[in-house]
Amino acid sequence: MLKIDLKDYVYSDCAVSHNLDNSLPECYRENAERTIERFNALQTLFGGFRLTSGYRCPIVNDLVGGVIHSKHMEALAVDFVPLETPPQLVLSFVKLLPCVTYAYTSNGYIHVSFS
Incomplete structure (x- = not known):
């Protein structure tokens, strides 16, 4: 398992292909x-x-095609694909966490928004 860091969290294929700056604002x-810490804990x-x-x-x-008020734009969301565990099992657990405001699975990936 490879833990992510800030560089991984802000990397975007879309930004690279369109030559866009996807840098994280300091705010x-x-x-x-906090999102990275939570994501890495779930990976563990x-x-x-x-x-x-x-x-x-x-x-x-x-x-x-993100929604207009996407939590991705506030650094409070992740989309990911589980490598070893069925997505529905991960999703069922994630939805029980008090720090999760919204979670769903679609097309094999899981979206999680945090408070």
């Missing part, structure tokens, strides 16, 4: 650090995840 740094429990989306600047969020 969201604490959110990002469930055997690893592949992060598919972390922080998104508003332009990237629009390009990927």
Whole structure:
């Protein structure tokens, strides 16, 4: 299992392919650090995840079809694919956590928004 860091969390294939700056604003740094810590803790429990989306600047969020008030733009959300555990099992557990405000699975990935 590979724990993610801030560089991983803000990386975006979409931003790279469109030559966009997806840098994290300083005002969201604490959110990002807390989200990364939570994500890594979940990975430890469930055997690893592949992060598919972390922080998104508003332009990237629009390009990927994100919702207008996406928590990705506040560094309070992750999308990921579980590597060793069925998505529904991970989702069932995640939904019980008090720090989770919204979670769902779609097309094999899981989205989690944190408070």
